[in-house]
Amino acid sequence: MVLLKLRKQERERRREIILRAAQDLFSKRGLSGVNMRDIARKAGVSVGFIYRYFPARADIFVDLFEAGAATIFERMKVDVEAKDPLPLRRLARTYLDFLHENTMFFQMMSHFMLEGRLSHRALQRVNDCLRRIMDGLEVAFENEAPARESRTLAHSFFAALNGVMISFAKYPGRSPQEIKKRTYLLGKTIAERFEREAHG
Secondary structure (H helix, E strand, C coil): CHHHHHHHHHHHHHHHHHHHHHHHHHHHHCCCCCCHHHHHHHHCCCHHHHHHHCCCHHHHHHHHHHHHHHHHHHHHHHHHHCCCCCHHHHHHHHHHHHHHHCHHHHHHHHHHHHHCCCCHHHHHHHHHHHHHHHHHHHHHHHCCCCHHHHHHHHHHHHHHHHHHHHHHCCCCCCCHHHHHHHHHHHHHHHHHHHHHHHHC
16 A cells, blocks of 8 residues: 555656656746657666657646646636625736746647647547636636626627737736736726626
């Protein structure tokens, strides 16, 4: 029993080494600039070793994506449960903060949404993550809008915030501080509009 537990812990430790190496490379080179050989070199293991833990590069993407999605879900849950009179403004700021702090997660999400070239299993895992985020966002609209509209509003809010990041995250000629300031202003404006819509 103890031996099995130690083996499981060792396996998890090795997976974490691979994931950390991949995350570091993805954040520096982007998703398309990294292959399994690069990850193996960074992790100090063989390519064959990685395939024992991850059947494909997409599986590494999805594991990292799931971790990011879990973090943003927990942050949003705190905002929703805070009973703030302006929950959407808080949610917008929380979500944009997270994307600014975790550009790799945003790149991965954009890659999945625009490319969509994943195995059925990997795509299902990504969809489950996004559905969980939608469920969390929908709670913010449930008390303000009819049930049939709350999901649509949540989807629209999520799409609008992602659109802000797509449009401004790498805006040429602007400093990171200027970009953040602009995205926060746009997020606040979007939240105000959605608050009005939710209140009918």
